[in-house]
Amino acid sequence: MEKEHKKGIREISPIDVYKLLPRTNCGECGEANCMAFATKVVNGETSIVNCPPLYTQKYSKELDKLEELLAPLVQSVSFGTGGNAITIGGKHVLFRHEFTYQNPTPIAIDLSDDMAPDVISARIKRVIDFSYTYIGRPLKLDSLALRSVTKDPTRFRELVQIVCNSCQIPLILCSTEPDIIAAGLSVCAERKPLIFAITKDNWETMGELVLRYSCPVVVSAPGDLSLLRSLVKTLKEWGIDQMVLDPGTYHSDQIGKTIFQNTAIRKAACKDFDPFFGYPILGTPISVWNGQELSEELNRWQEAYLASMLITRYADLLIMHSLEGWVLLPQLIWRFGIYTDPRKPVSVDPGVRTFGNPDKNSPVLITSNYALTFFTVESDIKTAKIDCFLIVIDTGGLSVEAAVAGRYLSAVKIADSIRDMNVGDFVIHRYLIIPGLAARLSGETEEETGWRVLVGPRDSSGIGQMIRERWPPTEE
Amino acid sequence: MTDSEKADISRLIQLLGPGILDVLSGKQIELEHVELELGELELWLPLGGGVQVHQVPTDYSNLQKNPEERKYIRPDSLLEDSFQLQDDCFPAKIREITLGATRSEGGTRDNTVTVGGSSSLPFHNPHSLPPHPPVISLDVFDTAVSMPKALKNHLTDVMYDPASWAKQNVEQYGADMITVHLLSTDPLIQDKSPKDAAKTVEEVLQAVKVPLIIGGCGDPKKDAKTFTEIAEMAEGERLLLNSVTTDMADAKTLEPVCTAADKYGHCLLGFTGLDLNSAKELNRRIYQYFPADRLLMDLTTVALGYGLEYSFSIHERARMAALMGDAELQHPTLSACTNAWSAREAWMDLGPLFGKNDLRGPLWETIGGLTLLLAGVDLFLMMHPLAVSTLKDVAGKLIKHSHTTPDQADWVSMKI
Amino acid sequence: ESRIDTPQILLDIAQTIQTISPSVHKYLVEKNLNYSLVTLGPSIRFAGYDGKRPVMNENQRDLIINSAHPLTATLYKKTEESLLIALEEHDTTERLFGIALDLGTTTVVGLLVDLLTGEIIKKASTLNRQITLGEELVTRIAIGRKEEGRKELQIAALGSVNEIIHKLTHGSGIKWNEIYDICLGGNTIMTWLLAGKDPTPLEYVDAQVESNPVLLNAETIGIDALPLTPIFCLPAVSRFVGGDAIGDILTSSMHKKTEISLLIDLGTNGEIILGNKDWMVSTSCASGPAFEGAGMRSGMRAMKGAIDTVKIDKSGQVIWHVIGDTDPKGVCGSGIIDAAAAMAHAGILDISGKLIESAPGVREGEHGLEFLLVPSHLTATGKDIVITSEDMAYLMDSKAAVLAAIIVLIKKYRLTPLDIHHVYLAGAFSSFGNIENLISFGILPEFPSAEFHRIGNGSLAGAYACLISSSLRKEATDIAKRMGYLDLLVDNDFIEEYWGALRIPEKDELFLIP
Ligand code: B12
Numbered sequence A: 001m002e003k004e005h006k007k008g009i010r011e012i013s014p015i016d017v018y019k020l021l022p023r024t025n026c027g028e029c030g031e032a033n034c035m036a037f038a039t040k041v042v043n044g045e046t047s048i049v050n051c052p053p054l055y056t057q058k059y060s061k062e063l064d065k066l067e068e069l070l071a072p073l074v075q076s077v078s079f080g081t082g083g084n085a086i087t088i089g090g091k092h093v094l095f096r097h098e099f100t101y102q103n104p105t106p107i108a109i110d111l112s113d114d115m116a117p118d119v120i121s122a123r124i125k126r127v128i129d130f131s132y133t134y135i136g137r138p139l140k141l142d143s144l145a146l147r148s149v150t151k152d153p154t155r156f157r158e159l160v161q162i163v164c165n166s167c168q169i170p171l172i173l174c175s176t177e178p179d180i181i182a183a184g185l186s187v188c189a190e191r192k193p194l195i196f197a198i199t200k201d202n203w204e205t206m207g208e209l210v211l212r213y214s215c216p217v218v219v220s221a222p223g224d225l226s227l228l229r230s231l232v233k234t235l236k237e238w239g240i241d242q243m244v245l246d247p248g249t250y251h252s253d254q255i256g257k258t259i260f261q262n263t264a265i266r267k268a269a270c271k272d273f274d275p276f277f278g279y280p281i282l283g284t285p286i287s288v289w290n291g292q293e294l295s296e297e298l299n300r301w302q303e304a305y306l307a308s309m310l311i312t313r314y315a316d317l318l319i320m321h322s323l324e325g326w327v328l329l330p331q332l333i334w335r336f337g338i339y340t341d342p343r344k345p346v347s348v349d350p351g352v353r354t355f356g357n358p359d360k361n362s363p364v365l366i367t368s369n370y371a372l373t374f375f376t377v378e379s380d381i382k383t384a385k386i387d388c389f390l391i392v393i394d395t396g397g398l399s400v401e402a403a404v405a406g407r408y409l410s411a412v413k414i415a416d417s418i419r420d421m422n423v424g425d426f427v428i429h430r431y432l433i434i435p436g437l438a439a440r441l442s443g444e445t446e447e448e449t450g451w452r453v454l455v456g457p458r459d460s461s462g463i464g465q466m467i468r469e470r471w472p473p474t475e476e
Numbered sequence B: 001m002t003d004s005e006k007a008d009i010s011r012l013i014q015l016l017g018p019g020i021l022d023v024l025s026g027k028q029i030e031l032e033h034v035e036l037e038l039g040e041l042e043l044w045l046p047l048g049g050g051v052q053v054h055q056v057p058t059d060y061s062n063l064q065k066n067p068e069e070r071k072y073i074r075p076d077s078l079l080e081d082s083f084q085l086q087d088d089c090f091p092a093k094i095r096e097i098t099l100g101a102t103r104s105e106g107g108t109r110d111n112t113v114t115v116g117g118s119s120s121l122p123f124h125n126p127h128s129l130p131p132h133p134p135v136i137s138l139d140v141f142d143t144a145v146s147m148p149k150a151l152k153n154h155l156t157d158v159m160y161d162p163a164s165w166a167k168q169n170v171e172q173y174g175a176d177m178i179t180v181h182l183l184s185t186d187p188l189i190q191d192k193s194p195k196d197a198a199k200t201v202e203e204v205l206q207a208v209k210v211p212l213i214i215g216g217c218g219d220p221k222k223d224a225k226t227f228t229e230i231a232e233m234a235e236g237e238r239l240l241l242n243s244v245t246t247d248m249a250d251a252k253t254l255e256p257v258c259t260a261a262d263k264y265g266h267c268l269l270g271f272t273g274l275d276l277n278s279a280k281e282l283n284r285r286i287y288q289y290f291p292a293d294r295l296l297m298d299l300t301t302v303a304l305g306y307g308l309e310y311s312f313s314i315h316e317r318a319r320m321a322a323l324m325g326d327a328e329l330q331h332p333t334l335s336a337c338t339n340a341w342s343a344r345e346a347w348m349d350l351g352p353l354f355g356k357n358d359l360r361g362p363l364w365e366t367i368g369g370l371t372l373l374l375a376g377v378d379l380f381l382m383m384h385p386l387a388v389s390t391l392k393d394v395a396g397k398l399i400k401h402s403h404t405t406p407d408q409a410d411w412v413s414m415k416i
Numbered sequence C: 001e002s003r004i005d006t007p008q009i010l011l012d013i014a015q016t017i018q019t020i021s022p023s024v025h026k027y028l029v030e031k032n033l034n035y036s037l038v039t040l041g042p043s044i045r046f047a048g049y050d051g052k053r054p055v056m057n058e059n060q061r062d063l064i065i066n067s068a069h070p071l072t073a074t075l076y077k078k079t080e081e082s083l084l085i086a087l088e089e090h091d092t093t094e095r096l097f098g099i100a101l102d103l104g105t106t107t108v109v110g111l112l113v114d115l116l117t118g119e120i121i122k123k124a125s126t127l128n129r130q131i132t133l134g135e136e137l138v139t140r141i142a143i144g145r146k147e148e149g150r151k152e153l154q155i156a157a158l159g160s161v162n163e164i165i166h167k168l169t170h171g172s173g174i175k176w177n178e179i180y181d182i183c184l185g186g187n188t189i190m191t192w193l194l195a196g197k198d199p200t201p202l203e204y205v206d207a208q209v210e211s212n213p214v215l216l217n218a219e220t221i222g223i224d225a226l227p228l229t230p231i232f233c234l235p236a237v238s239r240f241v242g243g244d245a246i247g248d249i250l251t252s253s254m255h256k257k258t259e260i261s262l263l264i265d266l267g268t269n270g271e272i273i274l275g276n277k278d279w280m281v282s283t284s285c286a287s288g289p290a291f292e293g294a295g296m297r298s299g300m301r302a303m304k305g306a307i308d309t310v311k312i313d314k315s316g317q318v319i320w321h322v323i324g325d326t327d328p329k330g331v332c333g334s335g336i337i338d339a340a341a342a343m344a345h346a347g348i349l350d351i352s353g354k355l356i357e358s359a360p361g362v363r364e365g366e367h368g369l370e371f372l373l374v375p376s377h378l379t380a381t382g383k384d385i386v387i388t389s390e391d392m393a394y395l396m397d398s399k400a401a402v403l404a405a406i407i408v409l410i411k412k413y414r415l416t417p418l419d420i421h422h423v424y425l426a427g428a429f430s431s432f433g434n435i436e437n438l439i440s441f442g443i444l445p446e447f448p449s450a451e452f453h454r455i456g457n458g459s460l461a462g463a464y465a466c467l468i469s470s471s472l473r474k475e476a477t478d479i480a481k482r483m484g485y486l487d488l489l490v491d492n493d494f495i496e497e498y499w500g501a502l503r504i505p506e507k508d509e510l511f512l513i514p
């Protein structure tokens, strides 16, 4: 094999990128020079779209080369339109510790055409409204998967119609019969749905349909990775490139098959640079409902843990059936967690936050800007219903304890923040309340700031009690 | 190096291919009919140990062309291609450690458990499965601890008697081991003496015949005394002492604990906080006084929503480094899944939309466990029966080969 | 005690300049009265000058017109214009001198140069007076944030510079008003503080530092030279990689080579530069002055009385060599590294660089364990020379920072030590006797394919080079403009590598990056 394989993101050197940049050091990208920009591109901190000169005629060849160089080993596939469009895949690596995972796994909930219209409407509403606030942001569901159970194109079209009238979220049309899909597409084509699926039996006709409507498509070959490759190869040859792979989601006693298959596919893409497996993987925990188990609770339980395992093992999109909060919550939170930058904790903006109606005598509390810390403390303060000022210090997103240990939260840091945020202007008194876990900073902080320091409880849930019992301080 | 020289080298490596590891281990390889012109020989060993070079029968020549320029025609028939699963081979493996001891081995257990021994990445290849299924140890506390209802429900009868609690865990919930958490010895709780703690352990040893894990209170000085006492009392039982830490090294109590543990034939657990370098350093210190082949690692398990992803990644990294030859990380790992219950989402009332506390909690523990199972963890400390049975169940299925019926994955047109 | 004897100044200057082409030139002023009619006045030209019309002010023009004596004009050629910086009576075209300076955090070194021949006439050095205000750069930035502090720092720096000028001119037969050009290499903060600039922006992570050289006039800041003597400060790349590093690069010529080079200058700042003629990147690590002998109990500068090599033989006997072959007073950076490497090899240090209580020569000191290097009866001070456990902790911390910085830089550009073909050691570092020990102690990784070069005080050499070759100034600016800078303070890989580097590598460990 003479052609060099594509390089993975961990192999690409900033030097490779640098050589393809204009190298005028103009600074339009906001970096000091082209070398600095190249370094950040490879680190995932910026993208080549931020270099305007690259997008001029003069550098079109270099731009092409750069796009090819930096293209992820697992292709990005989009469905849906406008502001609601979803992108899946776009992954560069096998392990999240090599490079941050991109494009968190969307979750699609199913609807079938054998459901009564009112059931359908209720279900759609539940999906749209589903939300859990975590670290200050709403975690939500992402898509609807419409299944043809009746095998009747008309019924399917009706289902699609109802859905299109009720909401804007991206759709997945599910049937292996091309005419049923065609019926669905006749009412929602402009929303660019994802089509499930092309199989070895329908690839010619379904392929035609997919090309005509320019829709991304799932290629399904349950349990047969060679067949999957053959299908992908054929479709690529034909010009179809927006594909999602479905190796089949097995469950119960066959759960191993799914884990091993997904791993084999992702490894082939990321370690062996296999172009036929360089596509996003579909996971369908909904499969558990097709087993022998009749107990709904047990099926939900299985769907729940299976979904989480799929998120962990390379599924780029999930189709589920259970709409129970307890089943979906851990998936939303785990998805959030596994897609965070493994090196950078989630943080909030530093600054002053007020709670209730604080006045010049209200207490001043100090905390770190780690998102989890901030929202925990915020929630505890609100529950305790106290009026106060909360000073959120920039600790680079580290929790109070870690920041103290790593010296990111220090007396000097606190002093600087107090000064920069003009806290002295808000209150007459000169008392700071620091977290119990930062107790060892109290002496130095008093020196640096000139304020008195009160050491608060170790857990923020004790703030309410502390304020009630020890504020305002009696000693002079 | 010129391109032609590079091509020569890659051909050389292809020739050596599977033999590369043999070369490294000192064996000789004879190459016949090979002519190579080499200026500078640089042998690069790719990551992942020796990956066998395979001939994938595919045609990549079309990939370089600009899609716009080609005219697409539907192929007449399916273009056949095949997939061959590659077997990774790693230069090293994880140590195997047996916990507990039967009568013939000097203890009083009915059976022992063995953990570790993996020679490949966890559940990456069905031909390369862990030699031992994961071991699950259920928690027993020697003092009243505040617990969410979902946990307390099952334990109201036995919560105040470690021996009965242990029995229930083994007989009803299928515990492979029991972890006795001696929280009462904490100077800030009840400051119970090491002798009292040893008595509790003795009771449990008599009540159940599975191997035991002894959990301290976290105080580096007190735990040292407690562990030393128990080590002597339970000589020969091959307990796992949970845990020794860098704090102990700083408090200068590491050496006595290690010495006692070694003398009386027990195993140790080294506990560090989500940092591989700290883990390696602690292990290095322990090696001075205690044999590496009886040491396990706890890299810290954090609850889902509170940093489970950190635990996950650190275990993946540790396992990869160990298999690639880092001897200081080649120890079986342990996860305290019970930590999942510290997450608010596991036990708090979140309103009707997220109802079912009694399922959400166990699910929290289960997902934590399964996630770390996929990261290669060998031993789990757990509490909720449902989580335990699910983990055992899934682990068992991952290890066992099974025929697949494609129908099982067919969900599109099923009626629910 | 260190001030008593003359410091061992590092003046190993590479002579890579082919033609002497300074930025200042002298011309005789030709006033040609023949040419004119009384009404127009004389024609004024500079003999032999054919460049752009020189820029001069009213006073200068008047002086030329009204002067009865013949005059010599000195022109300073900048990229865009030529400035008239001096007018002297009579023909002084044979007297053209300049000064090259290295404005270091601790020491200031200067060279007096004949700009016509390129000859170095004299060299001098002194301590940077800013030390009395603050030893570390961070401290100086903090002081410089306030205006009074800024003035104090500037005055201190100027004091040292003027002291050098004085030392150079004194007894050399050259006067302060014969200094027509000054070229200075110093790190960014030093340069800014000299110029009186507010260093506050340099505190921040993404401090954008202009890569244009700082240009000053002697009179603006108060240097003892002609009022209009220009001062060219080599350009900076970032807040911690400044003109001194650029000077190092010019001296090494790494920016002209196809092979990849690594340049290391471990002063207080610790600059590390990687690259070749196509690309270049840099970073800095707070390596601390441990490698210069500071901060250690028995540490001292590399000068007479300092132990600079240490061996420990099989019987545990310590064998040392002293600079100047006198009785030892202390240990300099080179000696400390040697000692540490020897101690590790002899089993006196454990793998994390801590003293082993039971090892021979280790005893309980005032603040913990210490290792006796030289007993008091053999020293010049009458006190034991020891290496304490605090010293070792400090040394390990410094060394880990350097090693981690080097590894991170190499890794970030997807290279390995095998790709490095030249390693340049600059600054105090370059005088270390034993490069092997730098590797065995774990300050540097192994570079199996590299040639090692010592370039001495590259900052000074670079300043000197720019003094006598104006084209190099452009090269310097070009390098600064295109060099990428990696800030380690916020780099996650660095934290990990640092923790991993806090150990002394095993003997057989090939220090290759996994
Ligand atoms: C996840 C984690 C990390 C993550 C970072 C996550 C983050 N954003 O901080 C990573 C892996 C990056 C990390 C790094 C480090 N960590 Co860490 N880390 C943890 C861990 C497991 C959880 C921290 C957490 O999420 N806490 C939850 C948040 C909400 O807690 P919090 O901010 O402290 O807030 C609580 C209280 O402080 C209080 N509170 C907060 N604000 C306020 C305000 C007021 C007024 C009051 C009254 C109370 C209050 O209420 C909050 C809610 O309970 C803990 C151990 C643990 N606690 O389980 C160790 C821990 C904090 N880390 C530790 C250490 C040592 C480190 C490192 C120094 C390790 C190293 N060798 O580099 C680094 C430091 C950072 C650095 N780069 O240098 C130690 C600290 C030991 C010590 N006390 O010195 C711990 C305790 C682990 C251990 N036992 O070894 N860490």
Ligand code: SF4
Residues within 6 Å of the ligand: A021, A022, A023, A024, A025, A026, A027, A028, A029, A030, A031, A032, A033, A034, A037, A038, A050, A051, A052, A053, A054
């Ligand atoms: S915008 Fe482009 S050309 Fe300009 S400095 Fe940035 S990377 Fe270089």
